[in-house]
Amino acid sequence: MKRDQRCFHCGLPVTGITACEQEIAGEKQSFCCTGCMTVCQVIHESGLDDFYNRLNYQNAEVPPPEMPVELEQYDLPEVQKDFVRSLADGRKQAHLLIEGIHCAACVWLIEHGLKEMVGIEFAEVNLAHQRLNVRWNSDELALSEIMHRLAKLGYAAAPFNPEAAEGSLQRRNRSLLFRMAFAGFGVMNIMWISIALYAGAFSGIDSEHKQFFHWISLFIATPVLIYSGWPFFRAAMLGLKQARLTMDLPIAIGSFATWAYSCWITFHTSGEVYFDTVVTFLFVILIGRYLEGLSKRNASSAALRLMELQPRLATRILPEGEERISVRKLIVGDHVLVGPGEKIPADGVVLHGESYIDESMLTGESRPLRKEIGASVVAGSMNVDGSLTLEVGSTGADTALARIVTLVEEAQGSKAEVQRIADRIVPWFVAATIGLAFITFIYWLRSDFDTALLAAVSVLIITCPCALGLATPMGIAVGVGAGARRGVLIRHGQALETLSSITHVVFDKTGTLTEGQMKVVQTHLNNNFTHDELIDFAAAIEGKSRHPLASAIVAELKGKQLPCEGFLSESGLGVSGIVKNRRIVIGNQRMMQRENISVPDQIKDQQFQIEQKMGVAVLVAVDGEVAGLIHVQDKVRDEARALIQSLSEQGIGITMLTGDSIQAAHALKNSLGQMQVVAEVLPEDKEAEIRRLQEIGEKVLMIGDGVNDAPALARADVSMAMGSGMDVSMACADIVLVSSDLSRVGFAMHLSQKTLSTIKQNIGISLAYNLILVPAAMAALVTPVFAAIAMPISSLLVIGNAILIRSRVGKRRVADMVDSSLKLPVQV
Structure with a gap:
């Protein structure tokens, strides 16, 4: 074999005793190891050869990871309970961490390689987090088979652990902090050299001493550029490999160009160097990135705070006495003792005792609820005063808290339509940035190379698409988190965007306008x-x-x-x-x-x-x-009358759908206020009524209990389900009211309006920043260091404005979203 020959699968050099050859599609190919050869055979036999057309395999970095063993353990219910969510009809959903993903071609291969398996309903890979979201029919397919399939394709899978993911985030922030500190150390030292050079320029300095200081600056700046600047260079190179223009590309070009020019001056012993500029703006940008990371984590930490509600230990009652164990060891049917001031360790039912339970973090309900024998309790809620003996009903990923955490995580990672537009703009934005920098360089090159270089670098750095890219996701993340803290679970960002433009609200009667407790x-x-x-x-x-x-x-x-x-x-x-x-x-x-x-x-x-x-x-x-x-x-909900009147005053149309008689429906209408009534309807009739309203131009919000109303909820522009049917509600509704409190309908609509308004403000901030500072940079009025300071400030402004959503919706209590003076209890 030729020494320069590369592995057909991973692109590494084919050398050593592990090298081998195999005929693929009629042609003999070389491989660096049997692992690559085996994976290539599987890909070829599965008809997924297009992977190699997308891969540009010379860019691959490592061969496939070591094949995992004993995957059958992940089929055990006690193992799955921590990371697998059970859905209806035997379907399951899990998040898996995937080792071995390098690029978009890997994403394509995993998604297409899994979707051809019988039983797979959904498979989506997040390249940034190397995470696979997969949904499958457990009656047709075992999780171990999915993981075996991934192994054959060359990827190792492991359960996604939120705590491990949080640890990974902390490690990334710590790494960023180290790089920032290293750059800061470089700045402190190189500034003394710069001061000496500037002082020498006025007082006179001989060329030998000047050259000596240039070399010292080079030796300080180069390690800073390599170590502190590596995240920018790596992101830029990965983007280019995938034919994408990333936000880090202008930073990488600007810093490297300035360093390279300064090196050229150093080697040729004439002119001014700008090593201090390189080190300083890397340091400033890293400060901005670090603060931006902390702000992002704070803005979208609703899921993390919910995870913190889960207690670590529980007191299990055994025939021989009590024992303190990890909540992970609890199984359905166990009896646990919960003392005053302790958190409920798992979903269950009260067997003995009575107490008040604080469920405010889950439901947004500020008042503790009294729980007696037979009452249901949820994991993460706080036992206020009495002692309770519970029978465990759900543990791990099956608890209401775990499902809510998953819902919030998915919603914060989702994209609204306005964000998709922004995502499409960003690559063109980067291309425009590079184009403007090139034009600036050519223009100023006629007068002075140094001015041309610094002006072009300033344009590269200051023209920041980061703020534009953050405008929508930060607004969505904060809005979803604000809703979650008040018992309004939003499944995806598009729901927030659409809810702000609703013109008609359709209510189911039983379980929605009424309590459903007949x-x-x-x-x-x-x-x-x-x-x-x-x-x-x-x-x-x-x-x-x-x-x-x-x-x-x-x-x-x-x-x-x-x-x-x-x-x-x-x-x-x-x-x-x-x-x-x-x-x-x-x-x-x-x-x-x-x-x-x-x-x-x-x-x-x-x-x-x-x-x-x-x-x-x-x-x-x-x-x-x-x-x-x-x-x-039945009993009408206390908040129903106030909500109906509030919606009417806003000019929003209202319809009530019910399977009850016309007389009963009109009696309720007379009690609650003006609305259209459609009585004696079947579930399919509800869906038809929603469709009729949409055909006449209405944007419809459907509010139901998530069971009989499923067709109507699916048809509506936005669907909202009461938390009384949590499992089904989460599956079919865009928004879930955990506490079944109708006043939160008004809060959700207010939240959507504030969130969309904030997103538009963020986009405006980003555009205004660029419209003001980019022309200044092109006119050589802005230095690279000032540009490095201004760039993260624009991102921080966007993040800070998004965080203000909390205070904007917090100025009005949830109960005040409808006129509390109108809350008159109505007996049905």
Whole structure:
């Protein structure tokens, strides 16, 4: 083999005893090791040869990492609970750290290599963080198979750990701090040399001493350029390899050009050197980058603060006594003791004791909530006073806190449409920067090379697309974090942008405008049935349903629940089944009509009176004859009336959708205020109503419970779900109200308006900065050091303005987003 031959896969030189050859696509290729050869064979056999067209493999840096072993351990539920999220229908989602990613070609290979696997629904790689977000069907595919596939493609995968990621962020900041300190040390020393040279220029200095100082400056500046400037050079080179113009490219060109020119002057012993300029502006830029990194972390630290809510230890109760263990060792069904002042270690149910629980960091609700036996509690909330014994229901990634953290992380990393536009502008911005610097250099070169060089470098440094690139993501990150702290979980940035332009709000009734906690008020009987018999028959059927009405009827059951056969649910109508060999039909008037069951006049009268009071009349028929009706009552949310009036005053259209009768819907309308009412609708009818509003030009916000409203939520421009259905809500809604507090609808709309306004201000700051200072730099009125100071200031201004979103929305309490004087409790 030739010594200069390179590996076909990774691009390293083919030397040593590990070198080998293999025929690929009819041509013999050389490889540096069997690992590269094996991976290349897999890529070729999988039909992914386009990887090498994208790779430009000579730029690759290292061969594939060592193949992982014992991947089957990641299929164990106790291992997956820390980093795998279970979704509906056997689907799972995980974030994996990928070792061996070098460039965009690697991203392409991983995404396409996984998407061809049966069971993979979604695979997306974040190149900057070397992280894979993958969603798959666990009934068709095991996680270990995904990781084996990645290994065959040449990449090692490991579970993503937020704590490890935070440690990595701290290491990067520490590295930046070291580089900044090294540059600062260089500045302190080179300044003495510069002072000597400037003083000598006025008092007279012989050429030998001047040359001596030039060489000392060279020896100081060169290590600073290599070590402190490496992050800029590395980012610029990676961008060029991927045919992208990055924000670090102008800095790299400017600093290297100034250093190279100063080296040329040093070697030729004539002219002025600018090593001090190189060292100083690198030092200043690193200060700006470090402060910018701290500001970014502070601005988008909502997920980190949520993670800090998770306690590290728990007191598990065993037959032989109590033990303190890591929360990672808890399993579903364990009993744990939580004392006063301790955090709840896992989601669960109270078995013994009663106490007040502070859930403010999760829900935004400032008042502690009383929890008694049977009440649900969530991990991360604080036990205020009493001692509680809990049965663990969910641990690790399955807890509500873990799901919220994941939601916030994904939202803060998402892109709104305005950001996508900015991202497309940035490369052209960089190209324009280089072009303007070149024009500046050519223009001033006619008079003086030194002036031309310094002016061009000033243009390269001061023309900063960083602020433009940060304008939107910082606004989105702060807005999402501000919402999370107040119990408003925003799934992606686009939702914030669209919410600010909503013209029509559509509400579901049950569980949204009302609390959805139905209670049986009384029964009205027909023929010879008793109250207990009517409830027994109804509860036997409703026990298999998850509707709020069903829960109310089952809760009324006094004795043992009767067995039911042939259960059938008709969405928007009712349910039916066989109990004690008798056919039971339960539902509304339309259900009875469909079953050809006649409703007696006296029952119709009772039904009309109940619906006039905004109650719900549930008809119960036994063997084709109406046995009676059950009067079920709900309670309107305290904030509903104030919210409806506030939206009306803003000129926003309002519609209420409900499957209840027209009489009940209009009774609620009369209580809450002016709105359009669409009653007796099925789930698919709700979706059709949303579509009708969109066709006439409305931008629609749909607010529902996230279960029966799923089609309508999916159709709306922005969807908002109440936190009562957390699992389903997170899956189908753009925004989730964790505490189910309707006043947070007003807060979310106010937050979206402030966030979008701040993003526009940030873009304006970035453009104004460049419009003012770039012409000054081109006119040689700005030095490179001043440019280095001004550039990070523009980014810090953008970050600082984004952080102000918190105070802008914080000036008005959540409860004040609607007029609190209008909050009148309304009983339904």
